[in-house]
Amino acid sequence: MQYGILNFTEPEPDTSRKILHVDMDAFYASIEMRDNPKLANQPVVIAKHPNLTEGRGIVSTCNYIARQYGIHSAMSSLEAYKRCPHAVFIHGNMAHYIEVSEQIRQIFYQYTDSVEPLSLDEAYLDVTHNKKDIKSAIKIAHLIQQQILDEIGLTCSIGVSYNKFIAKIASDFHKPFGITLVTPEEAVEFLKQLPIEDFYGVGRKSVPAFHALKIMNGADLFEWNLDDLIQRFGKMGHSLYFKVRGIHNSPVKSTRERKSIGTETTFAKFLDNEADVLTFFERLTLKVVQKLKLKSLKAQTITIKIRFDDFETITRQLQLSKPSNDFEEYYAVVQKLWHKHGNLERNIRLLGVSVSKFEDLKYSTIQLDLE
Incomplete structure (x- = not known):
């Protein structure tokens, strides 16, 4: 589709909104440090120790001390170990992280119902019209930041602007525990x-x-x-x-009707052994479960996707007896699908996991125990 510049009327930015992007600081690692104060001054890496996995595994995240050694998310745990052998490696507890994320989200809902979670550790909030009747978005940002610190014991950084795109960029500017405002004029x-x-x-x-x-x-x-x-x-x-002209008028979407939820990873270095395949399938399954629980959903159909080095792609699915969002149940199905349909006769360039056929927990029937 081509646009003729001479005949093209450029849209104006919608500057009427007050948008926050709240991004928790090193979320998983910060929870571990909060729960175990002995970790406060140590480099913390959320990943299985490579000595326990024959050098396999990926870093989920790490604290700011570990980042000083060049460690970052998606790095191999072996590389992280090489950069900082004295780091504390923690496998992580996804169920606990999800629970803490829900506690933080309940704080958001004290200010506005217009909340769009992006992951466990970040969300957009539209505070243009808010429950506290506070006109200043910066004041709301400070209140939320302090309340999370006081009640949850964790820090966050917040970007404040008139659209989601700029607010998200701004939240990265003064990490950790910072607030950055970008006005329409700026x-x-x-x-x-x-x-x-x-x-x-x-x-x-x-x-x-x-x-x-x-x-x-x-x-x-x-x-x-x-x-x-x-x-x-x-x-x-x-x-x-x-x-780049400050025009991004997408609203904060507090609810989304979706036919499926999934995630996939393309590998620069193709996979050629089953241990790596299962490691990545485990990681992808965790991400899908995380997304489901953020949206208070259960799903009944689980699908895996495999793309080989010659670009042939297969998808295989299995239906549970009833909707679920239990990681162990999902991962057992993913492994079953892999063992039945996967093979390593060719190297693998992409893996994916998705789920469908949803049940919304917020509107599901509540069973009462009357005995």
Whole structure:
């Protein structure tokens, strides 16, 4: 689809909203440190120790001390160990993290019902019209940040702006335990100084293509017209043209009707052994369960996706006897599907897990014990 710039009327940014993006600081690691104060001054890595997994496994997250050694999420646990042998490796307790996330979300609902969770540790809040009748979004951000600290014992960072895109970027600016406000008047200059890789939608593989065109930051991006960006980058170019101008009018969506929920991972280094396959399937299953519980859903149909190195893709599914969101039950099904349908005659470039046929727990029948 082509756009003629001379005939194109650029939309105006909707600056009427007051949006917060709340991002918990090193969430899983911070919970472990809160629960065990002896960890306070130690590097903490949420992953199985590589000595227990024959060097396999992936870092979920780590605390800020561990980050000083160059450790980050999605790094192999073996590499994390090499960088910091004295780090404390903790397998993690997803059920506990989900419980804490729910406690934090209940604080959000004290201020507004317009809450859009993105994961266990981050959410958008629209506080334009809020339950406290507070006009200042910054004041609400401070109140939420302090309440989470006082009641939950954890810190968060918050971005405050008139749209979700800018609020999300802003929440990263003063971590940990920071608040960053970007007003409509400041938005374009704020976006111009961002490195191009900080624009959501520009993936690691896309960055060289932007750099080759001498688009190093938002200011460079701003100089490109819409037609040229679409021609070079398609839908992403269209999106970026407006985002760098502070235009992203998507509302906070507190409810979403979805036909399926899933996640998948593409591997730069193809998988060639079953232990790695099962490790990643376990990780993907955890993410799906996390998403379900965030949305108070159960699902009955579980599907795995396998893409081989020659791009052939298969999907296989199994239906439970009744809807569930239990990790152990899901992972047992995922393993069963893999053992029945998977093979390593070819290397694997992608794995995925998804679920469907939902039951909404918020509206399900409540069984009362009358005895």
